[in-house]
Amino acid sequence: MEAIRQVEGRAIPFGRKNVDTDVIIPAKWLKTITREGLGRGAFESLREDPDNLFDSAEFKGSPILIAGDNFGCGSSREHAAWALLDLGITCVIAPSFSDIFSGNAFKNGILTVVLPQEQVDRLLEVAKTDPIAIDLETQTVTTPFQDRFNFEIDPFRKHCLLNGLDEVGLTLARDAAISTYEQKHRAELPWLAAGTGVAA
Amino acid sequence: MTSQPRTLYQKIWDAHTVETRDDGTALIFIDRHLVHEVTSPQAFEALRVAGRKVRRPDLTLAVPDHNLPTTARRTASGARVPIADLESAAQLDALERNAPAFGIRYIGDADVEQGIVHVVGPEQGFSLPGATIVCGDSHTACHGGLGALAFGIGTSEVEHVLATQTLLLKQSKTMEVRVEGGLLPGVSPKDLILHIIGVVGTAGGTGYVIEYRGKVFEEMSIEGRLTVCNMSIEAGARAGLIAPDEKTFAFLKGRTYAPKGADWDAAVAWWKSLATDPGATFDKSVTIMASDVQPTVTWGTSPEDVVAIGGVVPDPASFADPSKQDAARASLDYMGLEPGQRMDEIEIQNVFIGSCTNSRIEDLRAAAAVLKGKTKAANVRWGIVVPGSGLVKRQAEDEGLDQIFTAAGLEWREPGCSACLGMNPDKVPAGERCASTSNRNFVGRQGPGARTHLVSPAMAAAAAVTGRLTDVRKLT
Numbered sequence: 001m002e003a004i005r006q007v008e009g010r011a012i013p014f015g016r017k018n019v020d021t022d023v024i025i026p027a028k029w030l031k032t033i034t035r036e037g038l039g040r041g042a043f044e045s046l047r048e049d050p051d052n053l054f055d056s057a058e059f060k061g062s063p064i065l066i067a068g069d070n071f072g073c074g075s076s077r078e079h080a081a082w083a084l085l086d087l088g089i090t091c092v093i094a095p096s097f098s099d100i101f102s103g104n105a106f107k108n109g110i111l112t113v114v115l116p117q118e119q120v121d122r123l124l125e126v127a128k129t130d131p132i133a134i135d136l137e138t139q140t141v142t143t144p145f146q147d148r149f150n151f152e153i154d155p156f157r158k159h160c161l162l163n164g165l166d167e168v169g170l171t172l173a174r175d176a177a178i179s180t181y182e183q184k185h186r187a188e189l190p191w192l193a194a195g196t197g198v199a200a
Numbered sequence: 201m202t203s204q205p206r207t208l209y210q211k212i213w214d215a216h217t218v219e220t221r222d223d224g225t226a227l228i229f230i231d232r233h234l235v236h237e238v239t240s241p242q243a244f245e246a247l248r249v250a251g252r253k254v255r256r257p258d259l260t261l262a263v264p265d266h267n268l269p270t271t272a273r274r275t276a277s278g279a280r281v282p283i284a285d286l287e288s289a290a291q292l293d294a295l296e297r298n299a300p301a302f303g304i305r306y307i308g309d310a311d312v313e314q315g316i317v318h319v320v321g322p323e324q325g326f327s328l329p330g331a332t333i334v335c336g337d338s339h340t341a342c343h344g345g346l347g348a349l350a351f352g353i354g355t356s357e358v359e360h361v362l363a364t365q366t367l368l369l370k371q372s373k374t375m376e377v378r379v380e381g382g383l384l385p386g387v388s389p390k391d392l393i394l395h396i397i398g399v400v401g402t403a404g405g406t407g408y409v410i411e412y413r414g415k416v417f418e419e420m421s422i423e424g425r426l427t428v429c430n431m432s433i434e435a436g437a438r439a440g441l442i443a444p445d446e447k448t449f450a451f452l453k454g455r456t457y458a459p460k461g462a463d464w465d466a467a468v469a470w471w472k473s474l475a476t477d478p479g480a481t482f483d484k485s486v487t488i489m490a491s492d493v494q495p496t497v498t499w500g501t502s503p504e505d506v507v508a509i510g511g512v513v514p515d516p517a518s519f520a521d522p523s524k525q526d527a528a529r530a531s532l533d534y535m536g537l538e539p540g541q542r543m544d545e546i547e548i549q550n551v552f553i554g555s556c557t558n559s560r561i562e563d564l565r566a567a568a569a570v571l572k573g574k575t576k577a578a579n580v581r582w583g584i585v586v587p588g589s590g591l592v593k594r595q596a597e598d599e600g601l602d603q604i605f606t607a608a609g610l611e612w613r614e615p616g617c618s619a620c621l622g623m624n625p626d627k628v629p630a631g632e633r634c635a636s637t638s639n640r641n642f643v644g645r646q647g648p649g650a651r652t653h654l655v656s657p658a659m660a661a662a663a664a665v666t667g668r669l670t671d672v673r674k675l676t
Contacts, residue, residue: 017523018402018502022642027621031267031287033241033294045644068523070403073436074642075621076338077239078354099372099406099438100338100352107356154370156225167356168252171364174219174227178255178366181218181229189215191459191467192231192331195258196305 001109003164007091007134010062012053013127015120017068021101024072024080038079039086054087061087064132066124067094069117072101081108091134093141095120106157107167111136119149136162205477207374208441209409212349212474216332218366227366231331232348234317235262235304235358237295238623239336243359244298255365257303261326264292264309265316266623270586270613273310280310288624302362313456315589315615318342318556322426323589325455329444329471334361339556339639341432345425346452347444347474349409352433372409372438373483375400379414381490386673388566389424390558390637390656392416393431394496398506400486405437408484411476412442416490422451423562430557431639434503443475497543497669498641498654500531505641507543509659509671515539534643535651536631543669546653547579550634551610551664552646553657554586555620558637561595563657567637568601570661570672576609577667583610584626586618610664622647635663 029041046052053059065084071094072080081104084092091111102112113134115123119141123132126143133142136158141149160167171178186193206214218227240262247253254260267288273281283289292309299306307313313324317335321327321343329347334340336358343350357367377396410432417425425442432440449468452458459467494508505528507514516528516539532539537546553559553567564587576583585605587593593615596602602612619626620638622645628634630649637660638645641652653669662672 017527020502020640020642022621022640022645026644026648027623030238030623031285031291033245033291035242045648070406070436073402073406074338074433074640076336076340076352076354078242078336078356081354096403096406098403098436100354104354104356107354154225155223156221156368167368168246168250168360168363171227171360171366171368172252174364177219177227178229178364182365185229189467189470191463192328193259194457194459194463195232195256196261196326196457198258198303198305 001164001166004090004109004111004161005136007063007111009064009131010059011064011066011093011123011127011132012059012062013124014053014065014067015124018070018073019067020074021072021077021080022074025077025083030077030079035082037086038083042083042087063088063090064134065089065092066120066127067092069095071097073098076100078104081105081110084110093120093123106161109161109164111161113141113151115141115149115151122147205480207476207480207482208347208411208443208474209349209374212330212332213371215330225368225370228332228369229366230334230361231259232321232326232333233260233361234321234333234335234340235260235299236266236317236335236337237264237291238266239355240298240358241291241294242355243362244302246359247302247362252363254302254304254362259365260304260362262295262299262304263307263314263317263320264295266617266621267292268309268616269624270584270616270618270626273614312590312594315592316556316559316617318430319559319588319592322346323455323591325452325458328452328458329448330474334367338433339430341438341440342426342430342556344429344432344439344441345422346448347442347471349439349441351438373407375405375408375410375437376482376485377410377412378485378487379412379416379490380487382416382419383490383493387493387495388656388658389420389427391496392493393428394498394503394506394654395493396488397431397435397503399488400435402434402502402504403436405432405435408437410435410437410440411482412440417442418445421562422447423560426560427557431503434639444471495656495659495671495673497659499535499537499543500528501534501641501643502531503639503641503654505531509543509669511543513537513539513541513543544671546633546669547667548635548653548663548669549579549581549632550628551580551583551660552619552634552636552638553660554584554588554618555638556588556617557639558657559586559588559592561592563637564592564596564601567657567661568604570658570675571608571664572604574608574665576664579667580664583664584613584619585610586613587615589615608664619646621645628652635660635669
């Protein structure tokens with residue numbers, strides 16, 4: 001995972017609410033067995049419109065997306081995060097995100113920034129003409145017009161994003177704690193630990 | 201010192217906490233991991249690249265479901281029928297290779313146990329009350345109908361569970377959805393959950409785990425409970441739960457991976473201790489009167505866009521929130537509907553009975569009861585019934601349900617996810633409508649340009665008979 005500290009540039013002033021992951025990447029694109037190349041299918045139905053924001057000269061390749069409430073609802077497909085990355089998007093700003101999507105984004109080094117609706121509205125306005133900047137270290141979003149908005153982020157997620165840490169590797173380092181738990185779990189609920197019975 | 205009263209969710213969480221960090225993030229042990237072909241290939245590949253193995257293959261079960269065609273998979277001589285879509289075929293091949301390579305039990309495409317992961321888990325007794333269950337699919341919430349803490353995960357989390365049998369999680373908030381009274385005659389669990397989503401909203405449950413409480417759930421069959429919990433994610437909640445009871449135990453007893461003998465008795469004793477304690481509190485509570493719930497259909501492109509079948513398409517201007525007004529206008533444009541149009545006058549061309557929400561034996565019985573002795577309307581171009589598993593299919597055939605469906609002009613298919621999301625060849629053509637027992641009416645979900653109306657199995661059957669959305673109670 002790439003470390004992420006600052007994201008600066010033009011932001012796609014999308015603004016739409018309840019954008020589901022079927023819109024971000026339709027099911028026909030989920031047949032891949034790799035993580036690459038999904039940008040082609042990103043927002044496919046919206047990009048049928050020749051005047052769409054994503055392919056406009058002004059916003060194509062922008063690193064930031066500004067969306068409405070409940071971004072990434074619906075399916076758990078991580079392809080949605082991979083598709084955004086492939087478009088070049090490394091930060092999404094919205095008033096709220098679905099739980100599964102925000103987890104998927106984080107695990108792929110995409111920063112999700114939650115701000116109140118009125119601040120998102122202000123950024124949507126600025127983004128039409130000017131760049132914005134996000135600084136993860138100081139947890140701020142700034143504009144060339146002296147706007148400065150602070151955002152909250154889980155400290156563990158911040159640490160992982162700033163350092164590009166692999167969560168699987170971090171958890172594997174807790175192997176002893178997991179083994180201790182497994183022994184206790186097996187002793188207390190042996191029938192639950194049995195599973196399918198194939199050799200562990 | 202007496203312990204604090206706890207919710208069902210809290211009890212399962214506590215029983216699975218490996219360790220908790222200072223910031224509240226906990227390492228949670230996962231008891232059951234269901235794997236299908238769509239969200240796993242990149243996870244297996246990552247393990248391979250890093251030289252990592254699956255920590256607990258015995259707690260993992262793999263079954264293909266999303267891409268499989270629902271037409272015959274074997275010729276008369278037993279040879280595999282090739283899959284025309286090469287990408288689908290490659291994804292299915294990857295699971296068939298990955299599962300044995302990592303020591304995981306694999307149910308094959310033509311095995312009688314094959315089916316949709318969320319039908320297979322409970323049916324095999326792999327999903328159990330009080331267990332933590334995950335799958336790379338958001339409808340994993342389904343297994344909460346057995347009293348399990350079950351939720352969907354992304355592919356990175358699939359990899360994390362394969363490698364460590366744990367997930368790093370923050371505790372969710374808890375929401376009680378209390379339903380007072382009993383359902384009216386002709387109203388099904390699907391109608392109830394659609395109504396609940398309409399009340400809670402598609403983002404109302406974000407950050408929460410829902411526990412469904414009230415007499416209506418105690419009286420509900422396990423199939424019905426699985427339907428209700430399945431759609432928790434459509435209200436934004438990652439998981440939904442219903443406390444396990446005697447019905448749950450009767451459903452599970454004797455199933456392949458359910459505990460046996462003395463283990464069974466010990467399991468039941470533990471399961472009985474899981475119910476939410478009197479006096480336990482929820483972060484949020486929503487009360488719904490069961491008598492308010494009518495047979496329910498969707499009019500728009502979000503599962504929260506629900507209305508009783510006797511109602512009309514709403515006027516976008518009637519919504520208080522301006523952004524909801526815009527969304528409703530876009531929805532009506534996509535759906536080809538006008539404000540004020542009666543729901544029971546909307547003509548449909550397609551019927552889909554299936555999906556992890558409504559493909560269990562009780563669902564098929566409900567649809568067959570309506571279709572018995574009737575045929576589909578002339579304007580219904582295509583109707584398919586897709587059982588949730590090979591075992592559901594066999595049971596339905598033993599009961600003669602397949603004969604009722606085919607006599608009515610519907611096609612009887614092989615098990616899989618099918619037209620719920622159209623990753624396989626089962627799609628609804630652009631501009632056409634489908635009365636569908638699935639869970640999502642999103643733009644393009646059943647195929648580009650397809651218009652989905654979510655309904656119960658009985659309502660889908662009624663729509664097949666009349667060729668329009670229909671109040672099933674008026675049909676007989």
